[in-house]
Amino acid sequence: MQQAIELIQSSDNILILSHKKPDGDAIGSMLGLATGLKSLGKRVQCFSNDIIPDVFNFLPGISQIENKTHPEHQDLIVLLDCALFSRTGIENIKDVVASFDNLLIIDHHPKKETECDNIQNCVNIIDYKISSTAVLVFNVLKELNIEITKDIANCLLTGIFTDTGGFQHSNTDSESLRAAAEFMKKGSRVDKISRNIFSTKSLAAIKLWGIALRRIKTNPENGMAVSYINKSDMDSLGVQEEELMGLVNVINTISDSKFSLLLTESANNKIKGSLRSEEYKGIDVSRIARSLGGGGHKLASGFEINGDIENSISQISDMIVEMKNEK
Ligand SMILES: [Mn+2]
Incomplete structure (x- = not known):
């Protein structure tokens, strides 16, 4: 100091x-x-x-x-x-x-x-x-x-x-x-x-949150609750990426999931991933983020990858099952 x-x-x-x-x-x-x-x-x-x-x-x-x-x-x-x-x-x-x-x-x-x-x-x-x-x-x-x-x-x-x-x-x-x-x-x-x-969200942003919430899938094998937002979802509703702040935390409130993942597609095949967990759930999401080239905290981290959403979800899901088996 x-x-x-x-x-x-x-x-x-x-x-x-x-x-x-x-x-x-x-x-x-x-x-x-x-x-x-x-x-x-x-x-x-x-x-x-x-x-x-x-x-x-x-x-x-x-x-x-x-x-x-x-x-x-x-x-x-x-x-x-x-x-x-x-x-x-x-x-x-x-x-x-x-x-x-x-x-x-x-x-x-x-x-x-x-x-x-x-x-x-x-x-x-x-x-x-x-x-x-x-x-x-x-x-x-x-x-x-x-x-x-x-x-x-x-x-x-x-x-x-x-x-x-x-x-x-x-x-x-x-x-x-x-x-x-x-x-x-x-x-x-x-x-x-x-x-x-x-409390400054637009109606369009809340509707987009609704789309993401409807798409949530949980995976009992690895404890993941995952959803995604396409670029076209954002474009058609005229919502900026910043208005998604907090959405991944809502997905993380599902009580029987171990961690949450939100994938957001930005321009040219780039996908941003946000990961959240809670202390009592016993998952270190920064390990997942780091293995995908990202980083952050144990309970809140992120990464950026190239590819399309569907493939990315299944790849990440498989990867997490493997990481669990390695432990
Ligand atoms: Mn900080």
Whole structure:
């Protein structure tokens, strides 16, 4: 932590990056950190390769996350909620930064390698036991004696709220709730965040959820509850992929399944898979995700594959039966 603090204190120009397909924790952590560091007089930029889902438009300062590149020198790059440049979706880091002196990684995903393996002047704060990157950012801001304003509180509470599934997942711990309580003392409100994130769905999106729910199949052999959404389903209803956020958690509520899988077809034969389970169900879905080239947490992970939906479901299903037999 001390090294990280010194890095930040000695840097004037700071670029904050996070992972592609940014979620509430990625976006909330970026904005919370950026707003905090700006209060110290730093020049801070946030960049996201992928567009920010509209559902996060309520966050203060959301417009400061840029999508255009203007590479220049940075004293410090902060990588949030991921630990490799490749996770940012930026093809070549030189596209967004001409050069940089130092790198700081703040993340809570379990991992084998980080960008620090490739770069010498790199410091990391990585703790996979923490619920969200937002909590780690909160600790950094406190260490820097930065005043937590209502805006910062709103951003960081959104990060914790989304990564804990609205304080329902098993990663909801006393540290997250203590941080959340601090943010509420600053004027942030869980009910408002909840409303903005979960209660802003269009009728078309709910109808699409209905299509996916009707398609759920359970497999007693491997405990999987699986469904899928085709590109044509989304196109015909005019629904964006971001409006599917939370759907896999609903599939995961089937009591006699061990884990849930939602496959979403995006353009040109690409399929995104989201996996969820619950602590008491005794499945580590990150193993499944990793064997398909993805990653994530034990109870929430994802992957991307090429192919068509039907084939993918049967292949993944067979693979999981094999994985179970190996145990
Ligand atoms: Mn996270």
